[in-house]
Structure formats: structure tokens, C-alpha cells
Amino acid sequence: MAKFMAVWGVVMVAVVVWSAAMAAAGNFNEEFDITWGEGRGKILEKGQLLTLTLDRTSGSGFQSKHEYLYGKIDMQLRLVPGNSAGTVTAYYLSSQGAAHDEIDFEFLGNVTGEPYTLHTNVFTQGQGNREMQFRLWFDPTKDFHTYSILWNPKHIIFMVDDMPIRDFRNLEGKGIAFPKNQPMRLYSSLWNADDWATQGGRVKTDWSHAPFSASYRAFRADACVVAAGGRTRCGASVGTDAAPGSGAAAAAAWYNQELDLTRQQRMRWVQSKYMIYNYCTDPKRFPQGLPAECSM
Ligand SMILES: *[C@@H]1O[C@H](CO)[C@@H](O)[C@H](O)[C@H]1NC(C)=O
Numbered sequence: 514m515a516k517f518m519a520v521w522g523v524v525m526v527a528v529v530v531w532s533a534a535m536a537a538a539g540n541f542n543e544e545f546d547i548t549w550g551e552g553r554g555k556i557l558e559k560g561q562l563l564t565l566t567l568d569r570t571s572g573s574g575f576q577s578k579h580e581y582l583y584g585k586i587d588m589q590l591r592l593v594p595g596n597s598a599g600t601v602t603a604y605y606l607s608s609q610g611a612a613h614d615e616i617d618f619e620f621l622g623n624v625t626g627e628p629y630t631l632h633t634n635v636f637t638q639g640q641g642n643r644e645m646q647f648r649l650w651f652d653p654t655k656d657f658h659t660y661s662i663l664w665n666p667k668h669i670i671f672m673v674d675d676m677p678i679r680d681f682r683n684l685e686g687k688g689i690a691f692p693k694n695q696p697m698r699l700y701s702s703l704w705n706a707d708d709w710a711t712q713g714g715r716v717k718t719d720w721s722h723a724p725f726s727a728s729y730r731a732f733r734a735d736a737c738v739v740a741a742g743g744r745t746r747c748g749a750s751v752g753t754d755a756a757p758g759s760g761a762a763a764a765a766a767w768y769n770q771e772l773d774l775t776r777q778q779r780m781r782w783v784q785s786k787y788m789i790y791n792y793c794t795d796p797k798r799f800p801q802g803l804p805a806e807c808s809m
Contacts (some may be wrong), residue, residue, distance in 0.1 A: 539752055544732060545575045561753050563729040565703040567600055569720045574702030582696045582745045584736025585767035587661045592629060593725040594654035597622025599707030599718030602727045606662060606697040612639040614692035616662050616669055620653065621710045629653055633671050635681045637690035643804065645679055646790035657730060665768050666693060677772055677780040689806050696739045703727050735767050
């Protein structure tokens, strides 16, 4: 009997810890609305997995229920496998309106065996034209990988599996707008862009491979979340992969985070090896001169 009780005690403790972890972990139903695609976007596995699909009739997409004003947003994505030419998986933060701010990841598919293009951009006050494109150092269709946006008052840092690939600095002091007043939602969509996406639009979507599908899991936002009435609450860690009991300490970490020297060097190394386009080195596009931040 005593032995039985002891074993039961262990089971009880395990159950309590597990349920606490589940409560902290949250699920996709709490964080996102599937906003288009008539059933082509799905939340599965008790809210721990989200999938988007694209077929000849329609793509699909979702958006966060919350709006964020600064945050570190992590998500694991697995992109459309096989012949994904013509498909685009967009994953971005954006505010509303003509003078909106936006922080973009876009994944441009390719024919089987050829590499995806990871496209990034930053819009401030409605103005973009800040494209930087990369190859990835792994096959993004085989496994899930973490794509992160760190947006704090000083930086917008794009990261892939925690490796910084791009740092858009706050240069307001030099007259360059920086996103800081307009809350943004997180959006993602899978759609057909075969008029331009793959090899400049020369390769079309092969619908015999449809439906195309991309998957999402392990969402985490350590962010300032806009609450009812427009006030923001910083420090909450939410999502399917939220840090339990994080809060003030985690918030302070991302809010002030910058790249130290080592991480800056790593970023430069990644850029030198994997960057395939940089608006700052494309003067033909800017007859009036390169954007001011390019020389800073
Ligand atoms: C697809 O593969 C071709 C050939 O390797 C490459 O030039 C192109 O940049 C790749 N990506 C896209 C999106 O076209």
C-alpha cells in the first residue's frame, strides 16, 4: 500500500507539472485567427500545429489576435516541399493604413532541388524598398526552423535559428523613420505568385503538385501586447512555446537586446556567404541616390 501511495504520489506530481506547462504553453486557437482560405488553413494537434494550404482555387492565411508594440516573436516554419515554384509563404508583422510599418519575411519557392529565396524588407511610414535576400544554409522544407523578429526601440533584427541575418537600426536621429508608434499584428499567408516569384516569373506553379502546404509550430511572443483601451502590457510571454513564468526578466532582455560584437561578426559572415541581394548595393534602382541608411 505504501509503495502504491508513493508511486501514485510521483504520478500526481507529474500530472500537476504537466498541466501547468500546458497552461503556460497556450495554443494557436488562442493566439491566431485563420482569416482566409475557406478551410485551407487549419489548427491541428490540440492547437500545437497550424497548416496553410494553397490550391488552384485559393491560398490561405492567418493573423494574430493580439497587436504588438515591440516584441521578440519566434515561430518554427516548415515550408512547402518538393516543387514549390510559384508559391510564396509570407510571414510578417504589419500595422494598418497608408503610412503603415511592416517587417517582412517572405519565402519564395522553387523547383525541386533548387534553393528557396528568403526575402526580407522593412517598411516605415508606408515606405519600403529595403529588400535584402538570402539563401538558407539548410533545406527549409525538410524540418522546422525558427524564424525570429526582434523589434525593440533600437533595432529590428531578423534571425534564422537564432543566427542574426539582418539588423535595421533606429537612425531616427539621422532623420530616418523607425517603427515605434503603430502596433503591428503578425500575419502569414501561402499564395500563388507565379507571375514574379520564381526565377523572375519564368517558372510557373505546377498545379499537379497541389495542394501545397506549409506548417507552423512553437510560436512564442515575448512582447508588449496592446490591451483593451490601447494601453500596452509588456513582459507577457505568450504562445504555444511560451516561457513559463517569464515576465519581467525576459521582457527586459529582449527590450534592450543588441548584437554584441561576436553576433555582429556572425551576421556579417552570414551576409557575406548567403546574401544574394542588398538594396544598399543596387544604385541602379535609386537614381536619386541610395537610401540614407545605406551609408551609415
Ligand atoms: C531558384 O533556383 C534558381 C537556380 O538555382 C535561382 O537562380 C533562383 O534564385 C532560385 N529562387 C527563386 C525564388 O527563383
